[in-house]
Amino acid sequence: MTGDGDTRNRPVSVTDDCLVNGQWAAHVPVGDRGLLYGDGLFETIAFHGGVSHLWPLHMRRLADGCRRLSIERPDVKLLADECAQLVDGPGRAIVRITITRGSGGRAYFPPARAAPNRILMRRRWPDGLDRQRACGLAMITSSIHLYPREPQGLKHLNRLEQVLMARECEQQSADEALALDHSGAIVEALTGNIVIVRSGRLIAPGPHPAAVAGVGLQWLRERAGQALQERPFRQHELQTADSLWVINSVAGLRPVATLDGRVLPLSEVLSEWQQAWLHDNEIVG
Amino acid sequence: MTGDGDTRNRPVSVTDDCLVNGQWAAHVPVGDRGLLYGDGLFETIAFHGGVSHLWPLHMRRLADGCRRLSIERPDVKLLADECAQLVDGPGRAIVRITITRGSGGRAYFPPARAAPNRILMRRRWPDGLDRQRACGLAMITSSIHLYPREPQGLKHLNRLEQVLMARECEQQSADEALALDHSGAIVEALTGNIVIVRSGRLIAPGPHPAAVAGVGLQWLRERAGQALQERPFRQHELQTADSLWVINSVAGLRPVATLDGRVLPLSEVLSEWQQAWLHDNEIVG
Numbered sequence: 001m002t003g004d005g006d007t008r009n010r011p012v013s014v015t016d017d018c019l020v021n022g023q024w025a026a027h028v029p030v031g032d033r034g035l036l037y038g039d040g041l042f043e044t045i046a047f048h049g050g051v052s053h054l055w056p057l058h059m060r061r062l063a064d065g066c067r068r069l070s071i072e073r074p075d076v077k078l079l080a081d082e083c084a085q086l087v088d089g090p091g092r093a094i095v096r097i098t099i100t101r102g103s104g105g106r107a108y109f110p111p112a113r114a115a116p117n118r119i120l121m122r123r124r125w126p127d128g129l130d131r132q133r134a135c136g137l138a139m140i141t142s143s144i145h146l147y148p149r150e151p152q153g154l155k156h157l158n159r160l161e162q163v164l165m166a167r168e169c170e171q172q173s174a175d176e177a178l179a180l181d182h183s184g185a186i187v188e189a190l191t192g193n194i195v196i197v198r199s200g201r202l203i204a205p206g207p208h209p210a211a212v213a214g215v216g217l218q219w220l221r222e223r224a225g226q227a228l229q230e231r232p233f234r235q236h237e238l239q240t241a242d243s244l245w246v247i248n249s250v251a252g253l254r255p256v257a258t259l260d261g262r263v264l265p266l267s268e269v270l271s272e273w274q275q276a277w278l279h280d281n282e283i284v285g
Numbered sequence: 286m287t288g289d290g291d292t293r294n295r296p297v298s299v300t301d302d303c304l305v306n307g308q309w310a311a312h313v314p315v316g317d318r319g320l321l322y323g324d325g326l327f328e329t330i331a332f333h334g335g336v337s338h339l340w341p342l343h344m345r346r347l348a349d350g351c352r353r354l355s356i357e358r359p360d361v362k363l364l365a366d367e368c369a370q371l372v373d374g375p376g377r378a379i380v381r382i383t384i385t386r387g388s389g390g391r392a393y394f395p396p397a398r399a400a401p402n403r404i405l406m407r408r409r410w411p412d413g414l415d416r417q418r419a420c421g422l423a424m425i426t427s428s429i430h431l432y433p434r435e436p437q438g439l440k441h442l443n444r445l446e447q448v449l450m451a452r453e454c455e456q457q458s459a460d461e462a463l464a465l466d467h468s469g470a471i472v473e474a475l476t477g478n479i480v481i482v483r484s485g486r487l488i489a490p491g492p493h494p495a496a497v498a499g500v501g502l503q504w505l506r507e508r509a510g511q512a513l514q515e516r517p518f519r520q521h522e523l524q525t526a527d528s529l530w531v532i533n534s535v536a537g538l539r540p541v542a543t544l545d546g547r548v549l550p551l552s553e554v555l556s557e558w559q560q561a562w563l564h565d566n567e568i569v570g
Binding site: 100145157165 | 303311312319321322324354392394395404406409412435443444446447449454475476
């Protein structure tokens with residue numbers, strides 16, 4: 001973990017890795033609607049040398065989410081300043097930004113004028129990411145189907161299905177899970193969107209209304225242009241795929257080494273796209 | 286609001302209406318997985334004269350939920366004692382019990398051994414309940430479809446769809462919303478389960494896999510026996526319904542006065558069932 005920084009001049013506090021509404025804090029009010037109802041959104045953002053190359057895409061999704069949930073949108077400059085307080089080292093770091101509607105209201109009914117809570121947490125860099133990028137992921141097909149829930153595409157706080165999928169992975173010693181809908185269409189992976197490689201071409205399933213609108217995938221969409229086809233893709237079509245990748249904004253592109261125990265070949269175009277990822281999103285200066 | 290009690294002997298604290306893990310507190314740790322992922326459950330429990338008649342049904346659902354989420358189940362005696370600290374008056378009161386998985390883990394992956402957080406909050410008695418019981422609810426059909434998400438039936442913390450439905454109600458000056466699935470089958474109401482009255486007989490739609498397994502409905506199921514039929518019920522069949530009720534464990538049975546502006550008659554059997562509710566669940570001693 002890098003980016004711990006110099007805490008000597010910070011106010012005395014129980015934490016040096018969380019900011020709640022701009023204050024070093026380790027707690028949130030018990031009436032927070034994010035806790036009570038999942039009434040909020042989050043972004044998990046990678047920094048390299050203090051820079052997040054995908055920052056504009058994260059901010060765009062967060063603003064879209066706030067607009068659709070009628071949560072007051074946080075000031076982007078303020079968020080950037082607070083991230084800089086958490087990420088002051090030269091290496092790589094992760095900040096999770098959580099925006100909730102705040103407290104108040106009458107059960108599910110939100111208050112007319114809410115004061116959102118802004119929670120920034122420095123997170124540990126995931127273990128084994130470099131190995132997964134090189135050697136691939138052990139993926140299972142989840143037994144949990146994802147449905148096109150409202151609000152679609154957002155990175156909201158209602159993630160209990162993902163917790164259950166993660167538990168399935170642990171029970172089967174897998175790194176990742178593939179989520180389908182009830183009709184057998186591919187939705188997404190547990191920790192990112194899916195990219196399928198077939199005859200050297202890239203296919204993204206969807207955009208599926210049950211999937212998160214991933215920032216990593218959005219980068220690929222903009223970078224690949226016509227080289228990325230998006231269309232519904234069904235489980236049985238995976239038989240014709242050369243290889244399978246998972247993409248998210250922190251890990252970039254990771255190949256799937258095995259799917260339900262079946263070995264998938266690593267595509268020849270993988271390293272080319274991983275190089276593009278590193279160039280665009282991780283190399284500083 | 287009753288049940289405020291004598292706070293003179295309580296420890297100095299910022300709150301006298303919340304207990305977090307047995308301590309008077311107004312905050313929860315920022316790393317709580319209930320906040321970060323909706324990884325937890327809740328029960329909203331009515332007390333009359335300090336007694337919750339439906340307590341065993343709430344505790345049964347909570348235990349079932351903890352088992353299915355692999356969250357350590359809180360001690361029922363401890364919960365009862367803590368509720369008694371919050372509800373010490375002779376009138377009516379509500380306590381919301383929230384059980385989260387606690388902190389830790391690696392993103393969606395839960396920790397191997399988590400220490401759950403136990404959050405009890407005294408809540409305001411809903412305004413206008415007596416009027417709604419007598420005069421009925423203005424209900425709209427929600428534009429938001431509910432799908433049979435995992436984990437089915439539980440009162441979990443992933444309630445963003447309900448927040449959106451509540452917002453629809455406010456925008457249309459309605460009290461309640463009827464939720465359908467994508468095929469037009471009736472799922473539930475915003476704040477409870479649905480009961481349909483047809484030719485003097487009661488029908489509960491489902492049990493639908495997208496609906497919460499309501500404690501109020503469970504009371505009716507046990508009380509009505511063969512007089513309650515449960516079967517899938519589609520929106521277009523509502524044309525043949527005499528009247529429509531919403532049932533939950535706090536409000537009991539409330540009739541629907543209007544559905545999307547159409548006036549529904551109040552059923553003759555309503556007062557009989559409301560009397561049964563009062564007798565079983567609200568009359569003390």
